[in-house]
Amino acid sequence: MFCNQCEQTAKGTGCTKVGVCGKQPEVSDIQDLVVYSLRGLALAAQKTGNKDAALGHFAAKMLFTTLTNVNFDPARFQTFINQIVAKRDEILAKGGASFSSGPAAFKPAATIDGLVAQAEGHGVANFDSNDDIRSVKQLLVYGMKGLAAYTDHAAVLGQQDQAVYDFLYKGLAAGYDGVERDLNAWVGLLLECGNVNLRAMELLDAGNTGTYGHPVPTEVPLGQKKGKAILVSGHDLKDLYELLKQTEGKGINIYTHGEMLPCHGYPELKKFPHFYGHYGTAWQNQQKEFPAFPGAILFTTNCIQKPADNYSANVFTTGLVGWPGLVHCENHDFSAVIKRALELPGFTEDTPGKTVMTGFGRNAVLSVADKVIDGVKAGAIRHFFLVGGCDGAKPGRNYYTEFVEKTPKDTIVLTLACGKFRFFDKQIGDIGGIPRLLDVGQCNDAYSAVQIALALAGAFNCGVNDLPLSLVLSWYEQKAVVILLTLLALGIKDIRLGPTLPAFVSPNVLNFLVENYNIKPITTPDEDLKAILG
Ligand code: FSO
Ligand code: SF4
Structure with a gap:
């Protein structure tokens, strides 16, 4: 494995044995192969002129899964690679097009070990022998991972723009599309990525505020209320909304964790009386803070860390998040989370605390x-x-x-x-x-x-x-x-x-x-x- 995509990378240079984040070498390698397979899908989409928004959203989701602290489950990645290649072949067949070599002709091995072997040569360290070109190519892929995350969040709320998907195809295909690019041309792609991301974030803003209203200044309790409890982490407003609906009248209070704190400011979320307060601080403190949370915990997006034994049975994932062995909730069905919250003691008394403002x-x-x-x-x-x-x-x-x-x-x-x-x-x-x-x-x-x-x-x-x-x-x-x-x-x-x-x-x-x-x-x-x- 070689991964240096995040700030906590080993020795400030790269994780080579296991990720500081807990990513196992096989997962790191298979993630490289996800990106490589997506390059093939992008080439196929470009060649066939594919403008299907569902395909663009799918590509964004797949890229999002490789972002730091999203998914650590090798089996899920194997499924993803197979899906990417199947979709690629489907659009090529439909468009009467084909590739004889490169990522668009890649055929995935049938086993995880086989995929790890195939990943050889497709990691970021192999992007280019020139340090500067490699650097800008990495910046582009990492930038696109972030872009993919925002694009997915927006698409989940019905906000999409084909121009964003076209750029993802262009950026993924770059280096494999037969176009010679010098450093300036690569830098141009980086700035294009930045511009396209502004559009993606505009779409996300429209999705969030259009669906849940404009945030209003809101005081959020940091204390706890007596009663059963669910903690929601990540960034996804729709997941939170669906959970709030499903927990109505069940005597469960919903708390935000990490980046979900600002959700308290949205009119359509704050209208739920059981949407109570905020628990804990930033993502990197979860292993210290979660054992004391007496309820179920739902991860909607990044940033998940290895759940320790003293709370792992309480942790559930949804969307693109994954950790081997945890229960994964599909299609906004949070019944397993609710069941677990009802089994657990919850907070046995009111504990007043500070409040903070958001919104x-x-x-x-x-x-x-x-x-x-x-x-x-x-x-x-x-x-x-x-x-x-x-x-x-x-x-x-x-x-x-x-x-x-x-x-x-x-x-x-x-x-x-x-x-x-x-x-x-x-x-x-x-x-x-x-x-x-x-x-x-x-x-x-x-x-x-x-x-x-x-x-x-x-x-x-x-x-x-x-x-x-x-x-x-x-x-x-x-x-x-x-x-x-x-x-x-x-x-x-x-x-x-x-x-x-x-x-x-x-x-x-x-x-x-x-x-x-x-x-x-x-x-x-x-x-x-x-x-x-x-
Ligand atoms: Fe933080 Fe994590 Fe929101 Fe990131 S929770 S570190 S930039 O995923 O996305 O700010
Ligand atoms: Fe290391 Fe994980 Fe960061 Fe990659 S994402 S650099 S493996 S800590």
């Missing part, structure tokens, strides 16, 4: 835009920070806690994604009634943050780079990669990125990013604040 999506923030603009003009608001991105286990991530704590009282911090758990319960006050810490939502809501920035730029008649706004981002997995590509495609400069820079960015590619976008690594909160605020 500051673009609609909520822009509804007070006049107040914000007046605040800036009057000098009450000096600067905005977007401190967002993923959390992770590295101790260096305390930077983000300290950074937010040290932001001056006349500045506003917008946040999104699970990186917020480093500071989400900090009381940092308000400016004239506008909270200084505004939770825009999940990483899935990056579109909302972009719209807020664009609206501010419009109001001040300047570009986003000229706003008193600084982006201080943390990354962990491939959704963060594609969001970065989107920000670059939008021409956003001066991004600070941490806790470390990606292992798959070669020195020359990094130079390119620094020279053209002035990307920089985080240093210390004091130094960075001083540099930003002058």
Whole structure:
């Protein structure tokens, strides 16, 4: 195996024996083969001019399964590869087309061992012998994995655009489509990926807000209520909605975990009286926090970690998530989760706790835009920070806690994604009634943050780079990669990125990013604040 797609990769260079995430070598290799098979499907779709949205959504789902911390089940991947190849052959046959070699002619072995052997030579380390080309090819594949995740979330809510699927085919086929590309051409594909992701995130925003309403500022309890309990993790709003419906009147309270916290702000979700509060912090703390949860736990998307024996019987997966041996819920049928929750004791008493605010999506923030603009003009608001991105286990991530704590009282911090758990319960006050810490939502809501920035730029008649706004981002997995590509495609400069820079960015590619976008690594909160605020 060789995998370096996420921030916690071994020694900052690559996982080679087993993933730091728990990914077994066979799964890593078979995931490489999933990507390779998808290249074949993409070539077939291009050759036959296939515009079937169901096929595009299928391809996105398959790519999403290879994202960090989504699926660890080799048997499921074997099924996926067979499905990909079957669909490829079906559209080739229908279109009267064929390939005699390469990924579109690939025939999967019948066993998992056979697939592992076939994966040889198709991993990221083999993408190219030139370090820089390999680096941009990796960036493209990782960016597309993130794009695929957002595309799937949007499609589940009925929002699709063939242009997104066409790009996935183009990006997957690149390198196998007979087109010679130099470094510039590959960089062009990266920016195209960023642009297409903006469209995918727009679709997702339309899906979320169109189905569940625009988030409204909402106070979320961090304490617990007496009663049976289910904890929902991941990012999927539809799964949560279906579970809320299925648990109505059953005496079960529903809690969010991790990136599901912002769900409390959606009118169509918060209307359920048993949708109670939030439990725990970011994904990397689940093994510490889940044993104490006295109910069932449902994973709707990433980020799952190996469930320890003291709580694994309570954990269920759905959608694309998988862990060998766990019960997987299909077609939004959560009866197994509900049964388990009813067997377990639940919380035996009310435990009051702190509360946190969420629900500051673009609609909520822009509804007070006049107040914000007046605040800036009057000098009450000096600067905005977007401190967002993923959390992770590295101790260096305390930077983000300290950074937010040290932001001056006349500045506003917008946040999104699970990186917020480093500071989400900090009381940092308000400016004239506008909270200084505004939770825009999940990483899935990056579109909302972009719209807020664009609206501010419009109001001040300047570009986003000229706003008193600084982006201080943390990354962990491939959704963060594609969001970065989107920000670059939008021409956003001066991004600070941490806790470390990606292992798959070669020195020359990094130079390119620094020279053209002035990307920089985080240093210390004091130094960075001083540099930003002058
Ligand atoms: Fe975090 Fe995990 Fe949302 Fe990622 S929960 S790390 S960027 O999957 O997707 O922010
Ligand atoms: Fe390692 Fe990250 Fe790959 Fe897991 S996803 S194997 S931790 S690089």
